[in-house]
Amino acid sequence: MKIFIDSANIEQIREVNSWGILDGVTTNPTLVAKEKADFGSIVKEICEIVDGPISAEAISTEVDEIVGEARKLAAVHKNIVVKIPMTEDGLKATKMLSKEGIKVNMTLVFSPAQALLACKAGAKYISPFVGRLDDVGHDGMDIVSQILDILDNYDFDTEVIVASVRHPGHVVEAARMGAHIATIPYDVLKKMFKHPLTDAGIERFLQDWQKVAKR
Ligand code: G3P
Numbered sequence: 001m002k003i004f005i006d007s008a009n010i011e012q013i014r015e016v017n018s019w020g021i022l023d024g025v026t027t028n029p030t031l032v033a034k035e036k037a038d039f040g041s042i043v044k045e046i047c048e049i050v051d052g053p054i055s056a057e058a059i060s061t062e063v064d065e066i067v068g069e070a071r072k073l074a075a076v077h078k079n080i081v082v083k084i085p086m087t088e089d090g091l092k093a094t095k096m097l098s099k100e101g102i103k104v105n106m107t108l109v110f111s112p113a114q115a116l117l118a119c120k121a122g123a124k125y126i127s128p129f130v131g132r133l134d135d136v137g138h139d140g141m142d143i144v145s146q147i148l149d150i151l152d153n154y155d156f157d158t159e160v161i162v163a164s165v166r167h168p169g170h171v172v173e174a175a176r177m178g179a180h181i182a183t184i185p186y187d188v189l190k191k192m193f194k195h196p197l198t199d200a201g202i203e204r205f206l207q208d209w210q211k212v213a214k215r
Contacts, residue, residue: 055082170182
């Protein structure tokens with residue numbers, strides 16, 4: 001499974017990229033708003049750091065504006081993927097852009113029906129938001145499972161990005177289901193490292209090694 005970081009923070013992206021496990025980056029307007037730099041320079045800098053798909057979101061809501069914005073974003077770097085929300089205009093724009101070879105990540109996907117339409121429109125990626133589904137009492141990962149079933153039945157060239165990830169359990173479940181990608185916030189990536197038995201084991205080994213060193 002590919003691992004993306006869900007962040008617009010340059011330090012976080014640099015650090016996780018240095019671990020050697022990072023395959024791409026997703027951003028969204030909320031994540032960009034948390035940073036001081038402007039959107040354009042953030043996106044360019046991310047493209048210089050990470051050699052993989054970098055999702056940058058179009059904020060227009062009408063088809064022609066979405067397409068215009070997407071073309072400008074895609075021109076910034078070959079690795080840019082344009083994130084477009086799942087709406088009627090978003091679908092139309094996705095169809096037009098995919099014909100031009102511009103990769104689209106259809107975002108704010110909350111149902112298998114939406115995912116099917118995004119695949120049909122030619123989206124390269126679809127992003128079901130599992131945490132936000134869990135928040136309203138649904139089972140986010142069950143929606144991912146249904147989307148993967150649909151993809152198994154046909155020849156769509158679409159990859160599922162499990163998004164709105166809230167804890168390492170979401171990532172493990174995504175991998176067990178065979179989801180193509182999980183986009184993971186920095187704090188969750190850090191948690192994936194940790195296990196109390198690993199820490200206790202290291203401490204014990206170091207203590208025991210002191211006895212050997214004293215011989
Ligand atoms: O980037 C899209 C998604 O991952 C947002 O997550 O935590 O705002 O629901 P969250």
